[in-house]
Amino acid sequence: MIIIASRKEVAQLAGVSEATVSRVLNGVGPIKEETRLRVLEAADRLGYTPSALARSFARRRSGNLGVVMPYLPKARIFSAYYFSEILSGIGSKALESKYDLLMLFREPGGSMDYMNLFRTQKVDACIILGARDDGGERQAIQQLSEGNHPYCLINQYFEGEAFHVMDADHVDGSYQAVRHLTEQGFRKIAFLNGPSQYSNSRDRLKGYAQALNEAGIALDESLLFEGNFSRKSGYAAAELIARQLDRIEAVFAANDRMAIGLQQGLRALGISEERMPAFVGYDDSEAAELCTPPLTSVRVPFYELGCLAAEHVLHRLDASESEDESEMNTVLHRQLSTRLVIRASSLHRN
């Protein structure tokens, strides 16, 4: 509808046929660059603005930076420190570059056909959060890589693949956390990790094992527990951990929510403060600082991960437009450093 209005006038001013005006604005068929510019200039001069869709279609651009979110139907996903910080970082860069953020929610139980996001021009670039290491996901990202689309994973890598990844050093983060505990003389250190489909869970396990090994402590499988990063899963783990509290001296949890849930669960089971193990969380969320006792935690620069991932994909988008091949062929795999923040929860009481 928008095109009908004054297509004729644009055609007259540009000295071309109306069909040519349509072809230019729809991005259809081979058009001489000179003709294309003449039409666009005429359209511009006449204040003739086709709809954003028509315009995007012509430019093959949506103006949207996609952010793929995990399927967590019952969780208040934007309220999780992890996502909110990363999104704040991505959002700040989108704002600077005048992109709108398109949040794409994964369907239940599935990987997403990422190629389709580009094929159907829903997004010009995309950032993938919460990817898990399974076959479908791996293949979907391989396709993006082969298609040379501007994409970036955050906080997840795939062994053996040269994918674009912005990550943090979780091996070292966990190593610092557990070394802090062994240095104080704790030897029975339980580990409440996240699901092993996440590379960050596997990295944390490595760091945990490394710190134990250095302290001459054998890894005891019966001290390994798994949650899903929710407070609820930490609360549920309390039951299992309470049974072994005569020997567990400290607990390292893969995020603050699980650590806090676990503490709450232990309290609900009637465990007194004196019998509580030492606690180290992970993420260094606001809650870590506010809870009682304040929670020792590993600081992860999530906001920066979001900023850098957004910068990376927007930069690659520019490179693809200017056909800068060397830029396009450079694969990003960066790890930002993590840092232990010591508070009262992890300190030996003597």
Add this chain to the structure above:
Amino acid sequence: MIIIASRKEVAQLAGVSEATVSRVLNGVGPIKEETRLRVLEAADRLGYTPSALARSFARRRSGNLGVVMPYLPKARIFSAYYFSEILSGIGSKALESKYDLLMLFREPGGSMDYMNLFRTQKVDACIILGARDDGGERQAIQQLSEGNHPYCLINQYFEGEAFHVMDADHVDGSYQAVRHLTEQGFRKIAFLNGPSQYSNSRDRLKGYAQALNEAGIALDESLLFEGNFSRKSGYAAAELIARQLDRIEAVFAANDRMAIGLQQGLRALGISEERMPAFVGYDDSEAAELCTPPLTSVRVPFYELGCLAAEHVLHRLDASESEDESEMNTVLHRQLSTRLVIRASSLHRN
């Protein structure tokens, strides 16, 4: 490009010209409904999928639910409890209805041309967060209303306008908060409010004044302070409030962040715990429960506000498609109730 691929085949199957196929898929020009359906059916049968943009263009649909966000360049906007809860609510409904969420950031210092979002088909419906009562904003929303577009404001109304609004009862929330303080015998109650361009700030002032009035306490202008909802602004207010601490017995703050910032600021100024006033915050964020002492606060159902606003605009979108006029002409102005949650921070120490 996408259209060229097999347009010819679609035309043959539908028994129309290729130009007609294009007209149907571009939504251009008058087309008999019967012809339109025949073309769409043929396209469907041939598995001929034009790009999402072309498809949207044809249907005049983007598949996006827009969320207008305030311009807060330095704030980690997704990390604020207020926004993260509302977005979680909106997101859950978008997920259910298979809409993608398009986050639109306001430009610095300006209202947004909302009509343009619809004119350019960036969104099919939109929810407006953080609107302020100024001339430009009011006019932009008036245009949306006149155009009968599916939109909804959250937590903001405009006096004298029949805009679509999902709000909470902030008069009553504040009344409950301040009555809780007066009932304990506090008479000098400072109020750290938000900016007065927000209807929720003006509503809170009404509730504050009403509770004082009922307790026979005159409103004292020198006890009114203003922040901008950030922790920093609460921290800054500590300076002013500390000067009057010999007479201020309690502080009511318009959100938890400011209340917590204010407490931190007072501590940084060397105010001892015994000299601390009683505190009531607002929002009942996670932080209220976790901080020390736990903060009495007013619970606002932000998540539900987000759900209901999303449901409302998606419902109106359906109504506009089925041309259900009575549905389209019904203006929503709903207020959900708020509830005081009492914790240690506000209790009289005797």
